[in-house]
Amino acid sequence: MPSQKTKPNTHVAKTVALAIALPNLAFAASTESVQHLPSIQSNANTETSFYAKESSSSKRIQPLLNTAKTTQVLTEQTLKEQNLLSLQDALATTPGISFSAGEAGGTLGDRINLRGYDAKNNITTDGIRDTAIITRTDLFNYDAVEVNKGSNSVENGAGQVSGGVNLVTKMPKNKNEHLVSVGLGTDDYTRFTGDFNQIIQDDIAVRLNVMAHRNTYPGRSEDLKRWGIAPAITFGMGENTQFTLAYMYQKDSNDPLYGVPYFNGRGVNGLSPSTYYGFKNLDQIHIKNSNGLFKVDSQLSDNIQLHSVTRLSNISQSGITSSPRGIFCSLEGLTPVAKTNANQTGYTSCNQRGRYIPDAQRFGFVNNITAKQFANDTNLRLTFQNEHIKNTLVTGIGFSQEDYTRLLGGLLFNSNGTRITLPSTDLYNPNNYWGGATNFRASEYASGSMNSYYGYIFNNTEFGQHWLLDLGIRFDRTESQYTSQSYSATTQQITATSPASQNANLFSYSVGLTYKPIEAVSIYTSYANSQKPTMDAANNPCIATAVGNTCNTKPESAMNYELGIKWEINPNLLFTMAGFRTESNKVRIQGADNSNTVLDGKNYINGVEAGLFGQITPQWDITTTFAWMEGKYKQTTVGNVPDYQKGNHVMLVPTYSGRIWTTYSFNDQWQAGYGLTYQGKMYTSTQTAQNNRFPQIQSEDYFTHDASITYKFNNNLNVQLIGRNLADKTHYTNLRAGTSQHNSSGFALPGAGRQTVLNINYNF
Template sequence: MTKIRSRKHPAPSHLLVLMAAALPVAAHAQEAEKTLPATTVKADAEVSYKAERSASTKFTQPLVDTPQTIQVIKKEMLQEQGAATLMDALRNTPGITMQLGENGNTSAGDTFQMRGFSTQTSTFVDGIRDLGAVTRDVFNLEQVEVVKGPAGSDIGRGSQSGYINLISKLPQAENINSASLSLGTEDYKRVTADLNRQLAEGVALRLNVMAQDSDVAGRDHVHNKSIGFAPSIAFGLNSPTRFYLYSQHVRQDNVPDGGIPTIGMKGFYNATAEINAGSKVDRENFYGSKHDYEKVDADMVTAKFERDLAGGSTIRNIFRYGRTTMDRVLTGINGITATVSADPSTWTLTGSRQRIDQLNEIVANQTSLNTAFATGSITHELSAGLELMYERQRDYGFCTTKGGTRNNCLVAQTFTAPVLNLYAPNATVNQAVPQKNGAYTDGDTTTAALYAFDTLKLSDEWLLNAGLRFERYRTNTESASVSAAGALVRNANQQAAGNLFSWKVGALYKPASNGSIYAAYAKSLTPPGSGNFALSTTTTNQQNSGMDPQETINIELGTKWELLDKHLSLSAAVYRTDNDKQVSYDVDSASYFQEGKTRVEGIELAAVGQLTNFWQVSAGIAKMKTKQIDQVSNSGVASTGVRWSPELTATLWTSYTLGDLTLGGGSRYVSEQKRVITAGTPLATENMPKIESYWVTDLMAAYKMSKNLNLRLNVYNVFDKEYIAMLNNSGARMNLGAPRTAVLSAELQF
């Protein structure tokens, strides 16, 4: 009997409610286990939420013996939750929040931060960085691995708080086929298929496909449409020599969302008394245009070779080419500019026409060796490798307030900011599409890196873990701008190059075979231009080539245990992360210096696995405190904290199987998130200075109609909670969390 579960998280005050709801079910657990055949128990164990190891070859030990916080979110749990995107998956781990964007711009694709630092450029697929402003789908994933804490030795530059590693589905030496069809509220339609066929001895073909077409819950006109397919073939399965050739191709055609004004929300502040007293807008209001669009093409092709050598060693080589393009036009909201009048129905606001046309490319080759050996009485498990990588991002410029004379940006074509009715915007109004003016920024980084990770087993109780990475990088930035007269001006090229040495070390003590206590210390480096390869010509900018790399130090103490015959994993960790050498300003000397620092301290607790053969749980809670040290602007204003960094986050999912019926439920909780973090800032003109705390509860029920067909109903935000999911940096606009929605899925195995 395959167990069906779902998930989506709780505030601590709701954990007991969910647990209590499961108690009547638990009372019948013992007798149910006696009456079911042994084969059922085995099947249940096979779909446990708990993972034994990371899929990354850089981690040489099981998770329980790895001195670092790592969470593995398996595809079974994602399927039961009805999760479709990476952001859906990441709701299963505490300490991650999402962002809407800068004042006049809206972020594209997966935009989030973890443990107080931006993390969207630290997303990897099978250990290789995945670039591009794309909303990633989970249809082709075995699991999502969340690795927390600085990880420069793992992945290289720009890893202050960790990284996300997505593990692709690959061919298996058996015939397994499945498909799913989901229909829901808001005209939600989604179909997926996973087809694996063994063609001959050691040869298998696998094809994963996805198509989705849906409105966005609680929003007018906003629409998402995507298709994806991922073919793969493998040779030499179950033999010493294996070769995989696989690719993934995604096309998205969306109507993007610039959000809605925050006027009238609880906690809204504005200097104009009438505006400050204004009522909320309808959450379904769309402030865009019928000409807004977002088109994404994302492709990657990978070849992987593996060879098992004598003595248990394995050598691997993986090559990848990836290319993503994103072209988007939307209407944003720069700020609350309503005209005060006696009749609020005449109030207006000024929008902005935004366009992004971006290209991302990556070419990567990794060669690695995993081996084991002994030096005297000490045994070693070693992972070492060489990585060669080329990464590129190109952004184009567009006509804004006035056109030039290049690339169809005619002087006669004047762009004016659209004026929208605050409470009754009209999406049918014609609005011009910004045209390219010839300006661009084109940056790339080439990297050559050597790394090694070694676990030294000193005795049955003591292990030492060490990792180091040496890399040579070079970043080049070319750019051009358009003068007031319309002439294209090529700017001087910017270059930065250097050597980076990142490392980590951990000591682990095993008081019992099923548990460990550890201490770890790690150092990572983030050079200028790490995020988008765009070096700045401004000498006081953090991305100027003359700046030193930022340094991140992480200290972590933790313990991990496997209980209930290793079916349940418990973990606890306390940590402190310091990100140093940030640019700050000295008012006395009127000069800039790299002595600013961000400090994040916290504790995380997690429980994942089976309480009984029929009762599953995945839970986590994180308490975090952020602090900025010597962070002063040129006006003398000091920053005290980190935006979008809630002190407390929690997530829970639990499910129980009763014969052919599986019931599940869970909640997620996020405490207050501050937007205003500068000392002494008056709130009277700050729009929304913070996101209020919230919790959201989801429920699931599934019924196994036959051995091949399963029906599942997911109800999200079951209490229809209204909350701010994302807020922009000015506090003028927001995206509300989705209202109550429901999705019915039919899952077929054949």
């Protein structure tokens, strides 16, 4: 398969490279000595309350106050006080994010939509790409979740159209500190975590995090179980050179969260959101997440610092699932369908009243995946200054090797390979037990690989006390391959498909200018691009067929413009506000000749986001964010093909969304907290020929309320009672929308119902 190369914009490349190089050439001739640092200068999160002053990224040069882009950091305290356990729990408190359902409606993996664009492959751990499509169910071994918003390929590589999410691993600290927490609650909630940090020699520290957890999904019946362990050791603690070895293992045994039927932006009238439509004795998902990390930080001289992270991971997820597909025939003899101009009610007649006639194809569905990765990122930080200018340059290289396999099949087959016909069941109280035959039949096996090699330069120049200029460039080379084969259900005979391969050269850049009228205020503007090849991860193949070929298509590209202000109201309180526009002007769509896809698609997202993080007073803490967004499709077809979606709103973009969490300490013993989440309406369909250009469907908006009460017995012991979704509001989170068959119809996972948890925390 011929490789495709993206020709960099040489004029832009030369201009940015020259701008980065000039300050350093000048400083080489005349520099003053830089103050000697006695130990490693870490970019780990330094937070007061809910305000993280720095990013953990070694590529970030300035504190967040002086960084020309929007970054929201969910600190360890933010996660603990709100009892945010999973990655989705955490991201649900961030505006501008929505969640989609996986294949056939299931939530297989973290399906994140960030500012209107798919971000499932935009997750990093300690700055290293982490593209395994698994559900990250627990944050027990992470200090923070960093949400970087706006095009960010320059920092994290392929994709990153609208930003990405970085998980910050817990590392040993230079102090003795131990914390044990036990949680008990409704829905069979039981949880134990331990975080033990110990200095074993003057320059050696170890840290051990452990977790065991079980609960039933609030408001439903799915059982969720997991445990994990994460040891780490640091040599050279407090010295100029530090080496850290860390390892994490987590195992999950869960019932699949496949939710309920969801049509036309709503749950189906008369059906309880707690109903389970699968087979509990068959359905299961098992996850094994094993990863190791080797980190080096070294102060090589007064103005040169080395940072290197190597990550090795081996992840597997095996699932047997049953999704709610079929005919849902109500007692009135009506079954829901997608609305069209020909059927504006969203219902059609059916014969078996009060019965659910399941689609056997997606019952007992087997989906087993493995994802392995070996990656390294190494950079040098160089600082130069004279009496007028201070310049800091970060330059680095890295590589990532990703390997992926996937086996699909089913269990509900007769011994001769014919599919079992499932009987109908009570629509309102369906049978959840399968007592018939089970015979595994494979349907598809696929394997993919992606090797990435990259280099980057980031430069920050401070001109006096008022101006800062940030420049960044990055070049990625990706080499990807994907093969698959299908199986006959009856004979299991193998039919191989054409192997797919794609190579791409990606050039990314960013520019930011910050003006500081006073030390506590930053007014900034920034511009950045993104590059996204069809195969942006080992699990995401291109299509090598003659019709609809995507392997021969160059990478998609997008630009992000941002104008904002950050104000440190007091040393512990930060206000941020920014307006942004993300333009995707080269999006893959079907070509006029029905062969290769072409980059003629266009869409955009406009928005405003504001936040307040930290301490208003020593007793009053707050973290609150709010966003408004609007997106439109500008072009989705070429040639003479009617463009029904032109002017439509981009799907799964909440028009308004926000979250507030605030706590107040009445005295040394008592603290109360309150939280409010709002998720606005989202479009779940587009206009198509199939639905006769029926107007776009919107989902329902919703509010949820949370609260907590904490009592502190002494400096070592406290208890916290926290309630989530206090009003027990029925709402839907992971939406399966815009499918090719139904467009506005699919499946959705109901959001967690009311839950109460008592946490007992003891530190020593």
